[in-house]
Amino acid sequence: MEGAFPGLKELHKKLLQAAPLHKDVQTSAALLMPRSPSEACAGSAIHETAGYVTSLCLDSVAHTLVPRDVTLLQLSLIQILIIKAENLCTEPHIRQQYSHVVKVLQQNGVDTAIMRLLNTSDKVLSHISSKCLSCLVLYQLKFQNEVNTHWLQLCLNTLREDPSSPTLMPCLMSMIAVYKEILVDEQIRKTGCLLQIMETMEDVFVGFCTTCIPRLPVAECPSPAPGAVSSSHISCLLDLLEVLVALRIELKLNVSLCKQVLSVILPQALNLMSAPVPYFIKKQVILVLKRCLLYKAGEDFLPSHNLFNQQDAALDAELTVLATTILNAVGQGWLLQVPSSDRSSSFGGANQGSEHGPDLVILGAASLSVLKALEIQFHNEAYSSPGPGYIEISETSLYMGHLLNFLERHLGWKERVHFCEWVSLVFIEQDDDMLEVAKSLLQMYLHNPRLHSTASDDEDIWKLPSHCCGMNPHCIFLFLLKNVLFDASVLLDFLISSETCFLEYFVRYLKLLKEDWSQFCLICTFLDRSSPLQSPSVANVSVCPRQMSNAPCSRESIIGPHVDTSSVSGPRNDKPSSHYHLSDGISSSSLGALQRLVEYDSSEDSESEMSGSEPCLVISRQAGADSSDIDMHMKNLGLTAMCSLSHTTSANMQDAGTTYQAAGIWQKAVQCLGDLQAAIDRLHRKKLFPYNPSALLKLLTHVCALSK
Structure with a gap:
C-alpha cells in the first residue's frame, strides 16, 4: 500500500x-x-x-x-x-x-x-x-446533466433500513451537501434533476421521518440497542429538514416532499420537547421552527435572502398548518415542556466560568415562533370563517398568557417589571429577533380591536388588555428606545440597513402614533411614575421565578391555572444582527458622531471624516442593500401618498402634549425622534441616504409637530 x-x-x-x-x-x-x-x-x-x-x-x-x-x-x-x-x-x-x-x-x-x-x-x-x-x-x-443512480439508490436503501445503520449518518450528510449546493448553484438548478431526486425520495423519506422521530427514547449509550435513534442522527435530520424548507421558500419549489416537511414532519417534531433527548436537540427544533416561520430557513448557509420574496398561496397554506399545530400545542401546555439551561460560554462546552442565567436564545426563539404562528393565523384567508383550526381573535390574550407564563418560569426580575418589558429582557442580545417580535405584536394589535381600549388616567392603564397581554405598542416602542439609550444614531443605523424589518415596523408604528398620541403621552407618564426604567440587562434576570403577588393584573385570570403537562403528549393533529451594549459614554459619543455625520456636504466629506482620528463609525451601508427595492417596499407600505400635516388635533391631545413635556421618558422619546428626523432630512438633502425617505420624513414631521 x-x-x-x-x-x-x-x-x-x-x-x-x-x-x-x-x-x-x-x-x-x-x-x-x-x-x-x-x-x-x-x-x-x-x-x-x-x-x-x-x-x-x-x-x-x-x-x-x-x-x-x-x-x-x-x-x-x-x-x-x-x-x-x-x-x-x-x-x-x-x-x-x-x-x-x-x-x-x-x-x-x-x-x-x-x-x-x-x-x-x-x-x-x-x-x-x-x-x-x-x-x-x-x-x-x-x-x-444526470443523477447518479447508485447514490440515489443508496439513499433509498439506507432510509428503508434500521435507523441504527452505520450508513445513515453519512447518507444524511451527503443529502444535505447535495441539496445545499443545488440551492446556491443556478447551473445545477437549470438541469431539472432536482425534481427527479425529490420525487423519487418522497415516499421513502417521509416514511423514514414519521417512524424515526417518534422512536424514543433516544439511545445515548455507547452500544445502542437495535432500532434506537442516536441524537446525532436526529440533529442531522433536522438540518436536512431545514434545507428542504429553504428549497421550498427560496426556489418556490412546489413539490410534495417539501409540503410534507412543513405540514407533517415539522409538526411531528414538536413531540421532541417531551422526549428524553439532549438539550441541544430541543434547542435545534425550536430554532428550525423559528427560521421556517420567518421565511428564513437556511439563513446560516445561504449567501443572501431575497428581501421581498413574494410568498405563494400554497406556501402560506403549508405554514398555516404548521402554525395551527404550534398554537394547538401551546394551548395544551407545550411551552411548559421547552427547557432553558444556563447560558454557556465556550461555544456550548463545559465551563465553570459560564454566565448564570437562562438561555435567552431558546427563550427568544420559542417566543418568536408562537408570535409568528399567531400572525400567520391573522393573515390566513380562511381565518374569518369557522372551520378546522379556526381560532377566535379573542383568544390572542389566551396564547399571550401562555407565553408570559412560560417566560415567568425561566425569567425572574429583581423588581416588579411591566408585562410589556418581556420583549426587551428576552431579546436584549438579539436585535434582529427583537424587531421581528415588535413588528408581529404591532400587527396583531392593529388587527385586534379588543386591544385598542383606552384609559382615562394612569390608574386604569395597568388594566388595559394590551398591557395584560404584554403587547402594548407604545410600551414596546419606549422599551426599544430605552434599550438603545434613546440614541437616534442606532435607529438611523437600523433604517439604512439592508434588512427592512425595522423600516416596516417603524412606519406602521408612526402611523399608529399619529392617531393615538394622547395614549402615548399617558403611557410615558405612567412609566415615569411607576419605575425609573432601569436598563434591562442580563444582570437583572435571576434564575428563580419572580413573585407576581404585587402585580396589578394577574395572568392567572387570562390563562387560568397552570396546565398539567404530565398528560400532554404533543400537539393535536387538527389543524445581520447588531448587538448594542451601550454605556452612557458610548451613547454620547454616538450622538456627537451623528451630529457630525449630518453636517457632511458630500460623500467625500464623509470618507475624509471616517479616515480621521475618530474611531466611531455611526453609519455603514450594508452590502447588498438595493435602494430601488427599498423604495418599492415603502410604496407597498402605503408611504407614497402625501401625509397631511394638519394641526387640528383634539383638545385633549393638545393638553396632553403640554402637560407631559416635563416627563423624562416623553422628553427623551420626542428628542430621539426629532434627532432622527433631522438626521434623515440632512442626509437626504445631501443625497447620502440609501433610498428616498420623503414619505418617512412626512410621518416623522407629523409626529414631531404633535409634540409641539
Missing part, C-alpha cells in the same frame, strides 16, 4: 498548482481509485493502539502509513481534482485533462467503491467518504 504514496505525493503537488499531470489519464485514475473497505480499515486499530503517528505532510521524508491513511489521502485528492476541474480559473486544457480523469474514475466505478467505505465504524473514513461522494454526485449533476 505504501508503494502508492510517492505517486500520490506527486499528484497532490500537481493538483495544488493546477498543473498538467505527467502520468497518463489511466494511470492517474488507477492511482486515485480507493481500496476496498477491508484494506482501508486494516491497520486502523494498530494505528490507534500502537501509538503510530501518521504524517500526511507530503514534504516529510519519514512517514508511517497504513492502508486507511492512503485511502483517506485518495479521497481527499479526488475532491481536489473535482474542484480544479470545475474551476474556471484553471486553464482550459488542464481542466479537460482533469475532467477526463474524473470520467475514467466514474467508468471504473469509483462511486460504488466509495459507497462501500460508508459502511464502517471509522467515523473519519466514513465522513471523508461522504464528502467525496457528494462531490462526485454534484459534478455529475452540473456537467453531465
